[in-house]
Amino acid sequence: MSPPTRPRPTRRSSVKLTVTTFVSLDGVMQSPGGPEEDRSNDFDLGGWLVPYADEDMGAIVGGWFAGADALLLGRRTYDIMAAYWPDVTDPEEGKINVLPKYVASRSPRTLTWQNSHLLEGDLATAVTELKSRPGRELQVHGSGRLIESLLRSELVDELRLLTYPVIVGKGQRLFETGTSPAAWRLTDVKSTGNGVIAHTYQYAGKPAIGTFEVGADGKEQNVLAAG
Template identity: 45%
Template sequence: MSDSIAGAAGLLLGRRTYEIFTATWPYADDTDPVVAAMNTMPKYVASRTLTHLEWANSTLLGADVAAEVIGIKDRADGEVLVLGSGEFLRTLIEHDLVDEYRLLVFPLLLGGGKKLFDDGTTRRPLALVDTTASTSGVLINTYRRADG
């Protein structure tokens, strides 16, 4: 995952995730390549309430988020990632703007939690294109759109 973040062309973030990240990443050690990437890459933030963004290279998306994300994807020279940002991700899914899913499965039973996909989400067949197990047992499963 560190390689994905370090090599990304930008981040798409919802307001809550942006606020969590901006409280930590700008103050982290920039000698770490992931920290340096997070702090220098373009960040695009979907929010109905924020009016000013403090974190370097952050841009507030306008009211037509779907159109803006299409433009960002067209201009980006590489992957644009969504980290966290569950509510924003559901908007992207609704507008069919997600090309690839990297779903991490942690070896932990919680017994509850938030759903990633809402009831009523349009059916979209996916194909598993890669799976990797970390040394701690986390599975990183990569899915892309499948025909059908």
């Protein structure tokens, strides 16, 4: 008898899972906010987004945070945020402290940030259950390895990428070799005074492929592959 298989995650769910991350022009997402965030693999260019931070960027990110009903974070991103946000006393900015925070980690750990919960068991199953609950958004911020897993399981509904006008040249990239193929539909574009571009994409299924051909009328046409 073959072992039972996990049900394929459905795209139809109550809560929208959104991914927000900062990337350089060459796709690097490692340690954007400071040198100490992530020095793994001798990365010494942490803080590459800081020169581009301005009120425009804050308004964009703040608007996205306002739609969150809960956060889903990888271990490293959780540790970075947990070291900063509990000390924020501004009532508006500090709303993040009371949100439920779900942490994907392979090792048992003590979570000290208010309303934090460690996800147990199979990640895709746990996240699918979270998405089945009523609400607006389950938001992922940073968390590169977690994003890879969620993309493989086709659980991400929306990508929000803040692209900075800098080439970092090394470091962990958002889409590493082996990322699952997927098509995305652009739904919104914003820009900041410092040249940061915020793209919002909605999941659009498997990518189509095709070829360019010259028709009988001599005009070029694009022909999509069947299936």
